[in-house]
Amino acid sequence: MGKKQFEASIADGGHHRLAQMIGEWEGTFRLWFQSDQLACESPQRGTIRGILDGRFLLHEYRTRYRDDPIEGVAIYGLHLGENAFESAWVESFGTGTSIMFSAGPASTPHFNVLGSYGDGKGGPRWDWRTEIEQPDRDQLIITMTNISPQGEAARAVEVRYRRVATGV
Incomplete structure (x- = not known):
């Protein structure tokens, strides 16, 4: 990645679009273990901030599964050389002791x-899709889909955030 390419991306390209997610957020976390049966719905708070001069976003959040607290951290980025979105995600509930690279x-x-x-038993790997949409400046929707080794997709997580107004 060249310096000029990155500066252009920050000014009005992909990094500029990612930066629109920076802020304080609150909303609702929903979890499904079976696509037709909601397992949990809890409040969620998150912070998204730029790191390394805007190269990446750091998303830190807290929610609950029933009475158990959940903490998570994700790094989101745009790899200009590969023209690819990338993430690294860890969570006290969903990822155990692994880091999910996507x-x-x-x-x-x-x-x-x-x-x-992996399923932890040596079986075939499952896929996990993470999508982040920002329909407007003050709304963020994070959807996670579990995909079986046979290719069957099922909703797993949905977070609907609203931007928290910050007073001056």
């Missing part, structure tokens, strides 16, 4: 990456 083409209209995880 990537996807930046040609999609919103942040959309695909990672995978």
Whole structure:
């Protein structure tokens, strides 16, 4: 990545679009273990901030699964050389002790990456799609889809955020 290419991306390109997600957020976390049966709905608060001069976003959040607290951290980025969105995600609930690395083409209209995880028993890997849409400045929708080794997709997580107004 050249310096001029990055500066152009920050000014009015992909990094500029990602930067629109920076802020304080609150909303609702929904979790499904089976696509037709909601397992949990809880409040969620998150902060998204730019790091490394705007090269990446750091998303830190807290929510609950029933009575158990959940903390998570994700790094989102746009790899200019590969024209790809990338993320690294860890969570006290969903990822255990692993880091989920995901990537996807930046040609999609919103942040959309695909990672995978093992079943812990040596079986085939499952895919995990993370999509982030920002319909307007003050709304963020994060959708996570679980995809079986046979290719069957099922909703797993939805977070609907509203921007928290910050007073001066």
